[in-house]
Amino acid sequence: MPADRAPTRIQRKNRAAILEAALDVFSSHGFRGSTVDQIAKAAGLSKPNLLYYFPSKEAIFNELMAGLLDTWLDPLRALDPEGEPLDEILAYVQRKLQMSRDFPRESRLYANEIVQGAPRLHDVIAADLNVLVEEKAQLLQVWMDAGRINRAHPKHLLFSIWSLTQHYADFDAQVRTLMGDEDPFDAAPQYLETLYRRMLTPIS
Amino acid sequence: MPADRAPTRIQRKNRAAILEAALDVFSSHGFRGSTVDQIAKAAGLSKPNLLYYFPSKEAIFNELMAGLLDTWLDPLRALDPEGEPLDEILAYVQRKLQMSRDFPRESRLYANEIVQGAPRLHDVIAADLNVLVEEKAQLLQVWMDAGRINRAHPKHLLFSIWSLTQHYADFDAQVRTLMGDEDPFDAAPQYLETLYRRMLTPIS
DNA sequence: CGTGAGTTTGACCAGTTGGTCAAATCAAGG
DNA sequence: CCTTGATTTGACCAACTGGTCAAACTCACG
Structure with missing residues (x-):
């Protein structure tokens, strides 16, 4: 276990490699379904060497999760009370969708x-x-x-945004099979924009 | 392994108990995260006894899945070309939501x-x-x-229905935590009805 | 009540897994 | 180049896991 001082070059590199590998493995097999050996191999280390940087499998998982959750909620935090409501919400939807495209492993984890x-x-x-x-x-x-x-249950509105956007990351295997050649992310932004615009544009 | 004849009373009871227990265990820990022992205990049997009825862990899983998939798609099959389009779709959404409420374990599995x-x-x-x-x-x-x-990408429309309805089963832990005392299924039907009505009602 | 098929179990096995440890190797500053 | 701390590893361990098996038990039926 590295001492309490400033991390060395090697420490930075290896800890980063481990977390990257762990994201890959955990997100595709779940916590229980992943083995320390898998993660070590994916990170290019031996198992004991990996355990030199993290005290346990669970420690890796926890650090991964802690780092994830913060960035995961950023799009919602950015919802601006001062902005134009419909634009704010539509922008939030697109930001969230973008995250599903760019960070599908985080979403699946x-x-x-x-x-x-x-x-x-x-x-x-x-x-x-x-x-x-x-x-x-x-x-x-x-x-x-x-x-x-338009009026709608606020929490259900939030749930629906999470659900619809994360679906493209979480159910990627199913979505891609059913879409064939077409890239799901081609039409998704347009579809969700239309959906929430129709749903929320005030009916005077 | 029971012979090829008609199943005895005990066989029917135990096989049913095993599948029920397996649904419970598999749906909350995933395939890899579940152990045969867990399933056996949940079914009130010993491990070797369970393996007397099913040849392997995977066999249990497969039988469970085969039975599940059929009923899982029934609501979609029932979408009637002869019916009134908007009513048909709204009814499909409600049927699917109902399944999330009544069979959350199947959804999570x-x-x-x-x-x-x-x-x-x-x-x-x-x-x-x-x-x-x-x-x-x-x-x-x-x-x-x-x-x-109204026009919308048909497949994305289907994806959105699956996503929104199954969300209440799959993310139950999160939804319930965030809803506090309120039962999510109180407002969900109304919310989804409104969403799809606004989304799909033709704008002449 | 006896008998044979159906059912149950304790003991066991081999492979996997998370984690340890002492010894070996490496890297950087003096 | 040499020392010291950082890094890496092979060997190992105990717990767990899926699955087997022979022996024991139970039940329905003649």
């Missing part, structure tokens, strides 16, 4: 955990996420009360 | 597999599901061309 009841995530969800969701749901409610977007 | 790249499902998806989706996507296209519902 998160999905894997939640589907299995979030045994290693309950605390974080109950704390950080809950606060953020309450805040943004209230913002949506204010916009609706002011007649600037 | 399926989700678990797809998220991990569907290693044990590729064939089925490529065959049965693909045919059904092509057929129904074409039906949607006909309805759109006739101006009976």
Whole structure:
């Protein structure tokens, strides 16, 4: 285990390689389905060498998750109370969709955990996420009360955005099989834009 | 292994108990994360006894999946070309939502597999599901061309319905945490009805 | 109540897995 | 070049896992 000092060049490189490899392996086999050996090999290290940098399989997972969750919620944090409501929401949808395209492994890693009841995530969800969701749901409610977007259950609206955008990452295997040659991400932005525009444009 | 004759009373009872237990265990830990012992205990049997009824862990899983997929696609099959397009689609959405409420474990089992790249499902998806989706996507296209519902990418429309409805089962842990006391299924039907009505009602 | 098929189990096995450890190797500053 | 701390590794361990097997038990039926 590296000492408490500033990390050496090698430490930085190897820890990064391990986390990258772990993302790959964990996101495609889940926590239980992944082995330390798999991760080590993917990172180009031997198993004991990997365990020299991280004390345990779970430590790798936790560090990965902690780093992930922060960036995962950034798009929602960026929802601006001062902006034009419909534009803000549509932009949020596109940002989220973009993340599914650019970081599908992160999305699947998160999905894997939640589907299995979030045994290693309950605390974080109950704390950080809950606060953020309450805040943004209230913002949506204010916009609706002011007649600037159509009425809809604010939390269900947020759920639907997560669901629709992450679907393209989480169910990638299914989506690609059914779309054949067509790239799902060609039509998805247009489809979601239309959906939420029709859904939310105020009917005077 | 029971002989090839008609199953005895005990065989029927135990095989059913095993499949029920397996659904529970597989859906909350995934295939790799589940152990035969867990399933056996949940079914009230010893491990060797369980393996007397099924030749292997994978055999249990396969039988479970085969039985599941059929009923899973029934709601889509029921989409009636002769019906009123908007009503048909809205009814499909509600049927699918109902399944998420009544059979969340089945939904999660399926989700678990797809998220991990569907290693044990590729064939089925490529065959049965693909045919059904092509057929129904074409039906949607006909309805759109006739101006009976708004235009939208037919396959993305189907994906969105799956995504939004299954979300309540697959991400149950997250949804319930964020909804607090409120039952997600109270407002979900209304929310989805509104969403698809606004989205699809033809703008003359 | 006896008997043969159907059912159950304890003991066991080989392969895998997370993790340890002492010894070997390497890298950088003096 | 040599020392010292950082890095790497082969050998190893205990726990777990999927699966086997022969022996024991139970049940329905004549």
